[in-house]
Amino acid sequence: MPKLIDHEHRKEEIAESVWRVILREGVAAVSVRTVAAEAGLAVGSVRHVFPSKAELLEFSMALVHERARLRVQRHIGMHDPREIAEAVLHEFLPLDDTRRAEMELDVAIIAEMPAHQGLRTIREKAHQGIRGACHSVLLHLRDTGEVRPEADLELETARLHALVDGLALHGLVDEGDRTVVRDRTVRVLAEHLDSLRPPGQGR
Structure with missing residues (x-):
């Protein structure tokens, strides 16, 4: 009896091949043919799932963000509010090879966005x-006494979002020692969260 193909698993394998092509050669190198070669599949097998480059890129990038979202969800059950906050926000920073690759993919794909x-x-x-x-994160921290009650959450959300995006980009382009860059990134974020605490409340 022929073995059934797990189509979702096959789609993810193809998406991972797209990631490798982009990280190695750039978005311009992505095609059904190059991705098929990377995945070790026949062109027809890839085209059956993703008939075009556009569909390849869309699914591949959606999968990057979906995997990050699932990692974030796994932190929600943590007990300490500050630990939850840092664990969640760290998922959006290039603190290890996986998250760094995800962000390199995200930056690479931005050039394709105007026409797509x-x-x-x-x-x-x-x-x-x-x-x-x-x-x-900020709402939970405020509700648990980790953020000043009078803080403007909309403003602080915008500030935190900008900080996270900035730290992510800096971490990506900084050519210094990876461990030093990582530690600095984590410290900057921690000190920002500390600055939102009620007066006199230390860590």
Whole structure:
């Protein structure tokens, strides 16, 4: 009896091949043919799942953001509010090889966005997801006494979102020692969260 193909697993394998092509050669190198070669599949097998480059890119980038979202969800059950906040926000920073690769993919794909509505929609959804995570983190911290009660949450959400985006980009382009860059990134974020505490409340 022939073995059934797990189509979702196959789609993810193909998406991971797209990631490797982009990280190695750039978005311009992505095609059904190059991705098929990377995945070790026949061109027809890839084209059956993703008939065009646009569909390849859309699914591949959506999968990047979906995997980050699932990692964020795993932190929600943590007990300490500050630990939850840092764990969630760290998912949006290039603190290890996986998250660094995800952000390199995100930056690489931005160049394709002006001519590609599907990618713009995916990127906007991811952008709003990070903003929503920043807001949820701050709301939880305020509710547990870790943020000043009078703080303007909308303003602080915008500030935190900008900080996270800035730290992510700096961490990506900084050519210094990876460990030093990582430690500095974590410290800057921690000190920002400390600055939101009620007066006299230390860590």
